[in-house]
Amino acid sequence: MKLETLIRDLPFLEGTRGDLQLEIGSVVSSSREPSDRGIFFCIKGERFDGHRFAGEALRNGCVALVVEHYLDEFDVPQILVSNGRAAMARICAAFYDWPSRKMKMCGITGTKGKTTTSYMFKAICEAAGYRCGLIGTTGTMIGDRKIASHLTTPDPVELQKTLNEMVQCGVEVVGMEVSAHAIDMHRLDGMVFDVGIFTNFSQDHLDYFQTMDRYFETKKSFIVGGNVLNVALNADEETVSKILPDLHVPHITYGICADADLFARDIEISETGVSFEVLLHGMHSTRVNLAMTGMFNVYNALAAASCAMILGVDMEKIRQGLGNIKSVPGRIEMLETRTPYKVILDYSHSPDALKNILTTVREFAKGRVIAVFGCGGDRDHGKRPQMGRIGGMLADYCILTSDNPRSEDPMAILAAIEQGIKPTGKPYEVIENRRSAIRRALSIAREGDIVLLAGKGHETYQEIKGVKRPFDEKVVVQEVLQEMQSESGEQKS
Numbered sequence: 001m002k003l004e005t006l007i008r009d010l011p012f013l014e015g016t017r018g019d020l021q022l023e024i025g026s027v028v029s030s031s032r033e034p035s036d037r038g039i040f041f042c043i044k045g046e047r048f049d050g051h052r053f054a055g056e057a058l059r060n061g062c063v064a065l066v067v068e069h070y071l072d073e074f075d076v077p078q079i080l081v082s083n084g085r086a087a088m089a090r091i092c093a094a095f096y097d098w099p100s101r102k103m104k105m106c107g108i109t110g111t112k113g114k115t116t117t118s119y120m121f122k123a124i125c126e127a128a129g130y131r132c133g134l135i136g137t138t139g140t141m142i143g144d145r146k147i148a149s150h151l152t153t154p155d156p157v158e159l160q161k162t163l164n165e166m167v168q169c170g171v172e173v174v175g176m177e178v179s180a181h182a183i184d185m186h187r188l189d190g191m192v193f194d195v196g197i198f199t200n201f202s203q204d205h206l207d208y209f210q211t212m213d214r215y216f217e218t219k220k221s222f223i224v225g226g227n228v229l230n231v232a233l234n235a236d237e238e239t240v241s242k243i244l245p246d247l248h249v250p251h252i253t254y255g256i257c258a259d260a261d262l263f264a265r266d267i268e269i270s271e272t273g274v275s276f277e278v279l280l281h282g283m284h285s286t287r288v289n290l291a292m293t294g295m296f297n298v299y300n301a302l303a304a305a306s307c308a309m310i311l312g313v314d315m316e317k318i319r320q321g322l323g324n325i326k327s328v329p330g331r332i333e334m335l336e337t338r339t340p341y342k343v344i345l346d347y348s349h350s351p352d353a354l355k356n357i358l359t360t361v362r363e364f365a366k367g368r369v370i371a372v373f374g375c376g377g378d379r380d381h382g383k384r385p386q387m388g389r390i391g392g393m394l395a396d397y398c399i400l401t402s403d404n405p406r407s408e409d410p411m412a413i414l415a416a417i418e419q420g421i422k423p424t425g426k427p428y429e430v431i432e433n434r435r436s437a438i439r440r441a442l443s444i445a446r447e448g449d450i451v452l453l454a455g456k457g458h459e460t461y462q463e464i465k466g467v468k469r470p471f472d473e474k475v476v477v478q479e480v481l482q483e484m485q486s487e488s489g490e491q492k493s
Helices: 050-059 084-095 114-127 156-168 180-184 212-224 238-242 295-310 315-324 351-364 383-394 410-424 434-444 473-492
Strands: 013-017 026-028 038-041 062-067 078-081 104-109 132-136 139-142 145-147 173-177 195-198 231-234 251-255 262-270 273-280 284-290 342-346 369-373 397-400 428-430 450-454 461-464 467-470
Touching (some): 026 156, 038 084, 050 062, 078 084, 104 114, 104 212, 104 295, 139 156, 195 212, 262 351, 284 295, 295 315, 342 473, 351 369, 351 383, 351 450, 383 410, 434 450
Parallel strands (some): 026 038, 132 173, 231 251, 342 450, 369 397
Antiparallel strands (some): 013 078, 273 284, 461 467
């Protein structure tokens, strides 16, 4: 594709140098990546300035640069822009001929529930006969094929390439998680979503956004900023009142307590799932049986149903699709342990999420709730004592351990969590090594207890001192149980 075509109608364009008739063969965000006549984006971040790596990119096959200031030392075409990230999103989309415009796009934003809602939405649309794609925290799915991804919302190079592959594979509908980071970094600029969902809002990512106001306004901007044509809102979420005055597109509300367009009643929760009646405008109703428990999953189901209804899916297919989904990776996932106690895996890594999962498991726990959790390093420090307090209030016994300490001292993170748990008076212990912490929890669990492993969920690694080491809790639990069984057998003999 000609460079001139890629930058046609590009906002933020401030000037050009060189031959705009140059053929571009690829879009490149990493200077280390070999490319075929690539265009390299010189993005200036907090820690690195991409302009410094332009030479490396050119040596690896790039033939043009997108810059925020001209690089006089290089005699190649340069596109000068005022916002490199926003330009990158639009140029990548143009390179792949705007693939998102060839499918129905559903964008899901909010602090919690994005992943589960996307899986539910996919299940509903598949029940309605659509070929579906999914992009989010657990990776990318094209139909049943899974592709690994490292970000909830990928960078524009990966995102547009993935969307183009979906188009080539005949995908008709895409459910996509939209993170606040992606919104703030302009990864979605130029894309239009047929429907956007706002699930909820609570504290998270303050290491990046600094204030709750900035975090909220970022998420709100996706809903009201012209990116979406229709909107589904959680009517029971108090911050929605700050969105509605600035919303100028058709919308539908869902909820349980509020006067919503789509609402649930007669909710029955058990350890194996939840059953509820769904009503549209208080008239059309259907009974949904969901094989995933918790009140928060009622909200996730209503969010997915609202989005599907906006796209024209009928209530029977919604009921069918929600009934088809059995689990979501790392989301209140009951592990097969063949023990007299239950072991549940959950991604809850924020105060509100930990509160929700502990409240849910308490509803069906016959014995104690033993919670194993920590907090991530290099992230929001303020939530650490909050999560300690929540664990102490809602669990019977807590084992504080490492999550992903990243570059931080794990014991410093645990000390901050202790500040919150100590005043609750609940028994707890600190075991920094996560594998040892899991073993301790399993060794003290008795019949009827629930062991909750919170924070890691679907992740298959632990990041310590900047290195990602293999750590899949599903595997670890099985290994520990086998070790304990073997040791027990040796003691008996």
